Amino acid sequence: MNETVRPARRLENRQQTESAICQAAEKVFAEAGFGGATMQLIADVAGLPKANLHYYFATKEDLYRRVVRDIFEIWLQAAEAMDAAPGPVEGIGAYIDAKMEISRRHPNGSKVWASEVMHGAPVIQDYLETTLRDWTTGRAALIQRWVDEGKMRAVNPEHLLYMLWATTQHYADFGHQIAVLNGGALTEADWQAAKASVKGMILAGIGAL
Amino acid sequence: MNETVRPARRLENRQQTESAICQAAEKVFAEAGFGGATMQLIADVAGLPKANLHYYFATKEDLYRRVVRDIFEIWLQAAEAMDAAPGPVEGIGAYIDAKMEISRRHPNGSKVWASEVMHGAPVIQDYLETTLRDWTTGRAALIQRWVDEGKMRAVNPEHLLYMLWATTQHYADFGHQIAVLNGGALTEADWQAAKASVKGMILAGIGAL
DNA sequence: TCGTTTCCTGACCATATGGTCAGATATCAG
DNA sequence: CTGATATCTGACCATATGGTCAGGAAACGA
16 A cells, blocks of 8 residues: 555566556557557557556556646646746746747647647546646736736736647647648757747737847 | 539538538547547437448548548638738738637637647648648748838747647637636637737737737 | 439448456565 | 565457448439
8 A cells, every 4th residue: 555665676666667658658648649549559669568557557547647647747847937936027938948848848748638628628627627727827816916017018817828838838739730841850949949939929929028 | 423413402412411420520520539539429410320421431531531621721711811911910910810710610620630730640741741831831931021021020930820820729729728717618708808819919929019 | 104323221240449357477574 | 485465467358449231212314
């Protein structure tokens, strides 16, 4: 029951295997969607027998839930950059940087989340209604404070947040489309340009530049 | 072979049935993804026997391809508003209005497209490489012209287009999430506010307001 | 009316999938 | 070393799915 009781050797193995499964699952779920993904394929990618997956995750949905939760945690952490900031230029700028970096490093997680929401959030409805809602309310209030203090143009805070999510996640979710139009995957320089473009547009849009 | 030869009664029936199938398919594909959608469910939604679907569309992929193509056509039409415009305020403003309206009226089509692209565009790769690429090149040139004429701030035209797509389609693709955060589906007033917010932010962002 | 073509459909099939389970294997505490 | 526990896996199963097909019904031209 208690994981701290579990011996070192086994615990290490367990974490390693679980991590491999999650990584494989994230990739497969992102590329095929929940319905299109198969436990067999995830097992193959992870290099494990299918039955072993069911030892770690009872059902496909359990595994999926874990993958979605992971990306959500990552996003929540990225938001902390926004809180300590003295104003919108630093706060929103840092948030954009962080979100863009996540789109670059975790494109599959972003896709899984997008897919889940698009399908009506059947397994993460509670996250939306609790954690995300609270988070949104708090940041909207922060933005409103900046507006009241005359640090930025009077924009609707919620819609600004939607725009931040939309623009940054677009580079993950629609990465394939962008790559095709770009004539190949984005280079380091391309990513810097993308980041600068998004930041420049939005900061100018809120009148903070 | 030639459809104009087909008698009126049959032609009318055929179009009606085909339309019903496409409408049902769009809904089901959007809600379940390509892999998760079943011909049986599409048939049920359309109110037809499953075998009948296969009379109109040989395979699931054929039907899917049709649905994706339909939304793509709609988007292409929306772009025409941009061309005749004398400058960015009218052109981009009209484009945002049109895209937002499509997000509102055809959220399912937008989701199907997003899902397709996220999965690596297995069936519409050619659209991306031909039609969409040409379209993008043309509009980027138009935007660059506006920049050169001093009608707007010097922004990267491609990234501006990505931002336009991201922000407008977000209201369709993530409509569920937005509805939850909004405490219910967007009302007419909410949509007007969303439209105004997106337009205001972006037009200010490109220095055209 | 009549033969022809198009349209429709229930029943069926091969296959793939999520999940199970008994038994083998490895690791552990004592 | 030994018994107990956790981990692993090949073989298996019930079910669901995309797709087929033979034959019936409806619409058509003449």
